[in-house]
Amino acid sequence: MGPHVTDAKPLRADARRNRDALIAKARELFANNCFNLRFDDFAKLAGVGTGTLYRHFPTREALAEAVYREELAALCDRARELHATLPADKALESFLRGFVTHLHAHEGLARTLATLMATRSDTLAEGAQALHQVIADLLTSAAEAGTIRDDVSAGAVMVALQGICATHDHPSYRTNADQVITLVLAGLHHTAP
């Protein structure tokens, strides 16, 4: 398996303290819809120097990913849980519906995912890859069970999710998102000609 969080050599005490402070402050700010804050100001508000911020998080996206890493991991866990307790096609439906609902309530996550999915910097997009993986597993199981077609890859579903994330702030986000999921699910059940 690839590198994991737990692989990293332990940070020095002060480094870890600063890193945590940055993430905590960023999470708090994101929760208050402060996304376009000057990057330097994250540092000021978290009580660390600019250099420290840039050392820990070279880009805005890196910070965002750190903030939402747990939340994203939780989503993926839920997918695996559903996968273990339901027929794969039902698990997929339940997961995707829950995904839309969750995003609806967590704007920061939606923004972050939209960026991460678009990012082609493999390291940063670790979160997006995890999501891709659980969806791929669900699709494979369901296809093997014969409940959905087998000629559609997880990437296609990710494109739809990308669209959903990117349109998070539209007035009709919820309606549109639900309908896209409906189309994708119906399309998956419609076995190929």
Added chain:
Amino acid sequence: MGPHVTDAKPLRADARRNRDALIAKARELFANNCFNLRFDDFAKLAGVGTGTLYRHFPTREALAEAVYREELAALCDRARELHATLPADKALESFLRGFVTHLHAHEGLARTLATLMATRSDTLAEGAQALHQVIADLLTSAAEAGTIRDDVSAGAVMVALQGICATHDHPSYRTNADQVITLVLAGLHHTAP
């Protein structure tokens, strides 16, 4: 009907000359994949002053929209043409397939559309609205003909298109995009329960 291009009071000769020079140069640069050029430099390269650039196009997106306005209008025309000559569901399929192919060959348009669709500044997104409209018409016709379900709005299809535009630079863009379209079309044919 709302305001149209032809409504605008005619520009003074020098103003029109500068505006055209800006669009021409921008189109040329976009065609060469120069998207992240300093905004000021568009002006220099087009041989006009910074102020002139900002007066004509207050934002990068406004410039991009002007550059791709015709191309987008052509896409919409094609949709109406198909609508007039084919059963609505076939026209929709043909249009969406063609859309993916066209984007595949026109990165600048893909980038522009991704931005325009995300933009909630109604004036700028005129192009996106036009696209929305032709899709809505196709969906309505097909639904009336009973060839697709009638409980899905154009917004849902736009979300999928948004995802497609946003993932334009993925290595597997083409495969994914084709598959999403397949899912959407299959989903549309699968009448609601």
Added chain:
DNA sequence: CTATAATCGGAGATTATCTCCACTTTCAAA
């Protein structure tokens, strides 16, 4: 209690965006 390696912090260099207004050009009326 060092020695030293890791980390900090923030001044300021760098880069990008956008505004302002003295000057130039157009054009319609005289």
Added chain:
DNA sequence: TTTGAAAGTGGAGATAATCTCCGATTATAG
């Protein structure tokens, strides 16, 4: 033709955001 007012120009420099550098500071192994 002039010609005056309105429309438009251009680019220096104000504003703003990003990111780097390195002397000072702090943690930790021995």
